[in-house]
Amino acid sequence: MNELHQNSIVIDGLVIARWDRPLFEDMRKGGLTAASCTVSVWEGFQETVANIADMKKLIRENADLVTQVRNVEDVRRAKREGKTGIILSFQNAHACEDQLGYIEAFADMGVRIIQLCYNTQNLVGTGCYERDGGLSGFGREFIAEMNRVGIMVDLSHVGANTSREAILASSKPVCYSHCLPAGLKEHARNKSDEELRFIADRGGFIGVTMFPPFLRRGIHANVMDYVEAIDYTINLVGEDCVGIGTDFTQGYDKGFFDWITHDKGRYRKLTEFGTIQNPEGLRTLGEMPNLTEAMQAAGWKASRIEKVLGANWLRVFGEVWGAA
Template sequence: MAAQLHRDAVVIDGLIVAKWDRDLFEGMRRGGLTAANCTVSIWEGLGDTVDQIAQMNALIEANADCLLKVHTTADIERAKREGRTGVILGFQNATAFEDRLGYVQIFKDLGVGVVQLCYNTQNLVGTGCYERDGGLSGFGREILAEMNRVGILCDLSHVGPNTAREAIAESRKPVCYSHCLPSGLKDHPRNKSDAELKFIADHGGFVGVTMFTPFLKNGVNSTVDDYVEAIRYVFDLVGEENVGIGTDFTQGHDAAFFARLVHDKGYARRLTNFGEIVNPLGIRTVAEYPNLTAALLKGGFTPTQARRIMGENWLRVLKDVWGE
């Protein structure tokens, strides 16, 4: 039953930041991934981010048998029908907007569908989770309003608690934690408290649960069942319509990539040390998404709940924000 359910389901991953190559794309198809928020900007400004988008566009075109660029939820539905994976362009930082409000519309026109306000540290719009958090700036409020207007989903996964709370309250559209874990299972600056998870859900927001092992209770010894435990924890807090997956797959990357992630601006002071990084046993690669569906059913979720968690909930939220 699990295999058939997975084949029929819309499977949407709220965050992938893997090494983009043919092996990964073929694994996405073997895993039955319908669409994913694919990171094309972390520390980059305008010019470098445009270059990253150009490179992703070229990859999508060169691998059109596997991939389809997503602008609307209709594109996600098309990807499902055609057996391809829809690529949603996403940022993990608002630095690409620089200090120009008009850049929000420009990036929307280029196909960007999800933008995280801050990546771990302070920028012009607010503060990340590894610093004392002064909250959403005046410019940040303008950026958020413009994201609401053009239809870009606001992500708060790496954002500090004050900035996140103010953004949740300020936004006229649903916002999300695209990839997070509950601090109730492991205390970590990147994990969210029960109160934070309830607050975003109570304000119409959404929670994608990550499986990044440094943040999971059992660390590198975690399995797909530990991931399901975290999903269950969030599910019980926010309800079955407000939770999905956001694996944070980093498949294929080397130590230099992770070193850049954990240094402010990609090169400055070191913010944290992840230690060993290995995905949970049972979902080590993107080809193993079916194992997660099976583990959800084994963990007591109903088929309807499993379909919602694996992608239907994401599809609804994206349609609400994008408007199509």
């Protein structure tokens, strides 16, 4: 494995994959120190608790490979032990239903990141595929409670107005855990230069994704196209608030994408992704060292690579979660 990659803390800000031992083995092959792992999108409270229970069981059964992350020291411990830290995260506030108390309950279970909306409107605000009325009154209370219990606010699939109001409402750093710049490709899921600067100027964080429909060259992209997108973002906002958030969907078939692209999982079809093929050189999590090599090939300094691979994420997680 690439020496710089092997020595760095490597954090992926978003993975939504088919969780099993082969996937965890591939994470280790890729030198992944920690990953934000989606355990809820369209599911309500009860289904989400079941998902969390399943993930915790998997972590116990594969303790030689993975460990649960609740704070930044857990990430450092995972690095020392040669394991991958699993950060429980949601891509929708839907699981909390209309109960603010569920936020603390999920925090107690170890959930550390919640995306406010997934593409459409919910009780908190509006997603990026609908007319955006902004953050609701309940949404403001929701963010205040997330701040209190140490859960990071994610705005990746959230509409522009709701995102702007959430950034201003939060007392702690918020993130786009997995997005791409609209300056390279116009898409409802991509963020404008203005949006990227706005979150960065207010202490927020940007995880750059490589999900092919949002990349400039789509399914024809390779790992250097991903580096191009990260570089574009850094040139806008600086290298201290940018990281990776691949959005790996490893192990899933068409049925998953049919489910994920329908509102609440079963009703309106929101978008058409077409063929999903990750960039050449980063087809699987096990190929993650290729990203470090591509950054080196692009002439990046080692200090910048270390920040983007994971040091930046670790710092901002500490600001939201606390050190221990």
